Amino acid sequence: MAVLFSIVPLLLIGLAVCGAVVVLRRARQVSSAWSSGITAEARCIRSYTTTSSSSSGDSSVRTTLHTVYEFTTRDGRVIRFDETDGPSTRVEGDIVTVHYLPEHPERATAKLPAPGKLAASTGCALLFIGVFIAFAVFLIVVANSAGSMH
Template sequence: MGVLFSIVPLLLIALAVYGAVVVLRRSREVSGAWSSGFTAEARCIKSYTTTSRSGDNMVRTTLHHVYEFTTRDGRLVRFEETGGPSTRVEGDIVTVYYLPERPERATAKAPAPGKLAASTGCSLLFITVFIAFAIFLVVVANWSS
């Protein structure tokens, strides 16, 4: 039984580290797109929501937008982004920010470096607390056995 309490937290730690990498990567992509100086006019070609339920019957709704734009070198790019404004509908024209080497990782979010830093920091803080709790479980499992 002690092995189970050692392996499961280690798997959770690995999952949390992966989550931290994803959060940091996207934060770096968005920040890089904002600071690259490359912008384009994009059209919102689709807007939709997805819903998911958690174990305690809470429903989470996520808003998705699909955008299409042409880069400076003439490539047509389509990308999807979550969390945009609910007032944005199909057909709206927006400014997108992108890195020329990765235009498919563009963002339609207006530059807000402070907000990005705060949300990234809060996400990483949550992941750190999660990892600390998992380490605590491993220590307690090994100490009691």
């Protein structure tokens, strides 16, 4: 039984580390697009929402707003991308400025440059992941110390 309480938290730690990598990668992409990217005018093609239920069994539902944009790069390629959690007032046909890196235009962002907000949200996500990892380590320590008492 102690093995189960060691393996499951280790798997959860692995998932948490993967989540941290995803958070850091996206923050770096957005920051790079803002600071050294180029801009283009994009048109909002559509917006839609997705919902997901809580995995903990309660009745809470998370709704995510998606907005699809299309723009033409300086070299003439038409790029379409989907971005989450944009302004809810954005509607089909709106023209917005997007920031992108020429080598990765599919990673464009229509979010207004806000480095402080990006740093704060990334920091909060990493803090949450860190607390999650600490709890998993705590479970491993408790399982191993309880197993050594018998």
